[in-house]
Amino acid sequence: MLTQAPRGTKDVLPTESYRWQFLEKKMRGAAALAGYREVRTPVFEHTELFARGVGDTTDIVQKEMYTFQDKGNRSITLKPEGTAGAARCFLESNLYADALPCKMYYLSSPIFRYEAPQSGRLREHHQFGMECFGAQDATVDAELILLAFHLLDDLGVKNLSVNINSIGCPECRPKYHAALKDYLVPRLSGLCEDCRNRYERNPLRVLDCKKPNCQALVKDAPSMLDYLCEDCRAHFEQLQDCLQASGIPFRIDSRIVRGLDYYTKTVFELITSTKDGNLTVCGGGRYDHLVSQLGGPDLPAVGFGMGIERVLMLLDGEGIVIPRPDQYEVFVTYMGGCRMDAFRLVQSLRAQGFRADMDHCSRSLKAQFKYANKTGAPFSATIGEEEAQAGTVKIKNMATKAEKTVPQAEAAETLRAMMES
Numbered sequence: 305m306l307t308q309a310p311r312g313t314k315d316v317l318p319t320e321s322y323r324w325q326f327l328e329k330k331m332r333g334a335a336a337l338a339g340y341r342e343v344r345t346p347v348f349e350h351t352e353l354f355a356r357g358v359g360d361t362t363d364i365v366q367k368e369m370y371t372f373q374d375k376g377n378r379s380i381t382l383k384p385e386g387t388a389g390a391a392r393c394f395l396e397s398n399l400y401a402d403a404l405p406c407k408m409y410y411l412s413s414p415i416f417r418y419e420a421p422q423s424g425r426l427r428e429h430h431q432f433g434m435e436c437f438g439a440q441d442a443t444v445d446a447e448l449i450l451l452a453f454h455l456l457d458d459l460g461v462k463n464l465s466v467n468i469n470s471i472g473c474p475e476c477r478p479k480y481h482a483a484l485k486d487y488l489v490p491r492l493s494g495l496c497e498d499c500r501n502r503y504e505r506n507p508l509r510v511l512d513c514k515k516p517n518c519q520a521l522v523k524d525a526p527s528m529l530d531y532l533c534e535d536c537r538a539h540f541e542q543l544q545d546c547l548q549a550s551g552i553p554f555r556i557d558s559r560i561v562r563g564l565d566y567y568t569k570t571v572f573e574l575i576t577s578t579k580d581g582n583l584t585v586c587g588g589g590r591y592d593h594l595v596s597q598l599g600g601p602d603l604p605a606v607g608f609g610m611g612i613e614r615v616l617m618l619l620d621g622e623g624i625v626i627p628r629p630d631q632y633e634v635f636v637t638y639m640g641g642c643r644m645d646a647f648r649l650v651q652s653l654r655a656q657g658f659r660a661d662m663d664h665c666s667r668s669l670k671a672q673f674k675y676a677n678k679t680g681a682p683f684s685a686t687i688g689e690e691e692a693q694a695g696t697v698k699i700k701n702m703a704t705k706a707e708k709t710v711p712q713a714e715a716a717e718t719l720r721a722m723m724e725s
């Protein structure tokens with residue numbers, strides 16, 4: 305127990321964290337280009353925020369939340385998604401009083417869901433999310449879809465499919481609900497138990513069920529797109545115009561409804577096909593009523609969440625290699641009596657911006673070189689008795705074996721020159 309992480313969680317080891325950092329840098333860069341700035345919200349919130357925001361008929365709130373009473377008897381929940389916290393923060397800090405839209409992103413935010421762990425499905429995972437508050441035009445919906453698409457495309461992800469849909473608004477959706485229920489009534493007995501419950505509380509989500517039986521039964525269900533009101537239809541058309549103008553491939557899939565209650569109008573998913581089937585890497589949509597539902601002004605908003613573990617999985621699956629930085633640029637090796645010289649040299653190299661280290665385990669010189677090789681350091685800097693006496697250091701390119709003995713004070717500039725040659 306003690307040496308086993310809880311089910312559905314995953315460590316990121318020091319040897320692999322560079323992959324996360326690489327992604328994070330790309331994500332920050334993409335967000336900054338479009339004016340999105342980082343927001344950091346707490347890992348836990350009052351349970352009520354998710355019950356009200358995400359919706360208490362959703363799978364997330366019904367069965368996936370990590371909820372507990374804290375010592376002050378408050379009901380607390382570990383973030384099961386990123387949007388509600390961002391919206392709460394937007395409201396609490398009166399960000400809506402500033403010039404709108406307010407654009408923000410969050411990165412590697414841990415998300416907790418009590419799900420059955422399996423490939424691509426963890427109990428703690430991480431998301432890169434983007435949210436834009438206060439803009440109703442479909443140009444923003446398109447901007448977010450494009451951002452997510454280009455991010456993955458630039459990473460080299462293949463077989464990426466962009467699927468969009470509109471699930472209407474409180475004005476047009478009830479009519480569709482009625483039509484969908486009419487369609488489902490004679491098929492109810494064939495649906496799974498979850499879907500029979502969904503039929504009562506939120507029939508739209510039957511379309512989203514992953515069970516093959518249910519999927520087959522809803523194959524010919526009426527489409528929300530035939531029920532959109534004028535406003536929603538125009539919005540959906542604007543979105544398509546923008547995506548067409550950008551030239552990215554996309555398709556309309558009227559089965560996409562998304563698992564959260566707050567969505568209106570646009571919903572979208574970026575899906576890739578892997579050898580184990582389809583994998584949704586990114587999901588998002590418009591949530592024009594979330595802010596007012598949380599007690600704020602009536603403000604439109606749109607956003608997405610992208611699963612970082614799933615992006616990494618995809619890169620692995622497609623054999624896309626993320627460049628691994630060397631742990632050290634230079635490893636200082638020394639004869640036993642010269643430890644202080646080595647120590648000073650390491651400090652001086654670090655002060656001049658080199659990733660540098662020395663032996664801390666009283667190894668022999670030979671063993672130090674062996675260790676340096678293991679770390680992959682491309683250069684060594686050796687201080688033996690002779691060098692210590694003369695105040696010099698022998699710098700060696702570990703691959704070509706080219707070496708140079710120079711005064712210790714010139715170690716940094718010599719290294720720099722040898723790196724460039």
Ligand code: ATP
Binds near residue numbers: 424
């Ligand atoms: P799914 O249909 O796969 O259950 P979802 O609709 O629950 O996904 P969202 O709530 O939209 O997913 O979350 C956004 C993204 O976060 C997903 O597209 C996916 O990449 C990732 N994600 C969601 N749940 C998990 C999980 N349990 N483990 C790892 N990544 C996840």
Ligand code: MG
Binds near residue numbers: 563
């Ligand atoms: Mg899910």
